[in-house]
Ligand SMILES: Nc1nc2c(c(=O)[nH]1)N[C@H]1C(S)=C(S)[C@@H](COP(=O)(O)O)O[C@H]1N2
């Protein structure tokens with residue numbers, strides 16, 4: 001048993017190291033389709049995806065890689081690692097499908113979160129009303145498939161609290177998001193209800209700055225960066241596969257652990 005496990009560990013580490021090398025290749029689509037669990041592995045090990053050696057070491061130290069780690073990766077109730085505030089990456093990176101000079105400026109007073117689909121109470125929400133719900137915060141690692149990761153602190157409303165409050169059909173398959181910058185994505189209901197999935201209204205204790213998704217973004221430490229929509233304008237609950245901006249171009253839909 002022990003010997004077999006060591007072999008599997010080495011394979012896993014080699015697969016990951018190979019995947020990390022591919023991050024720098026121009027054709028990232030091939031990389032993304034082959035390495036579904038890279039984000040999840042990096043979350044588990046707490047390593048930067050650009051740090052091949054530390055991931056290698058962490059994986060080699062894990063026993064029963066195949067069964068146990070795979071089980072961890074796909075357990076919807078498993079918590080992603082949290083970090084002390086001293087480990088927050090400053091400045092936290094900006095990323096979008098456009099440059100930082102094109103960041104969407106949303107008017108927070110006029111903004112209303114639109115709700116549709118399998119939701120009982122589809123009345124739009126103002127920012128003030130969202131701020132009135134119970135808030136929590138988390139210091140977690142954001143992992144982008146472009147080959148960087150960073151630790152940040154987000155505060156806001158647990159998404160499960162919100163979904164229950166509006167009477168969303170929690171047995172539905174998907175939750176979809178439409179953003180003010182025409183970005184869009186969607187997640188599975190298990191992830192929507194995950195205890196660390198947050199409707200983030202603050203970053204590092206301040207109102208969410210425009211570049212990080214004002215007025216509201218969805219923060220999920222169990223998912224890769226592109227699954228975390230910024231500038232959310234509308235949320236819908238559905239059983240019809242909604243896809244996403246990058247997902248429709250070949251990025252893996254599950255995109256995380
Ligand atoms: N609305 C919107 N959300 C988005 C994106 C985007 O272009 N538009 N890019 C995604 C990607 S690929 C990443 S890595 C993160 C970057 O978030 P940050 O700017 O807070 O680091 O936002 C994600 N959510």
Ligand SMILES: [Mo]
Pocket residue numbers: 095143144145146225226
């Ligand atoms: Mo990303």
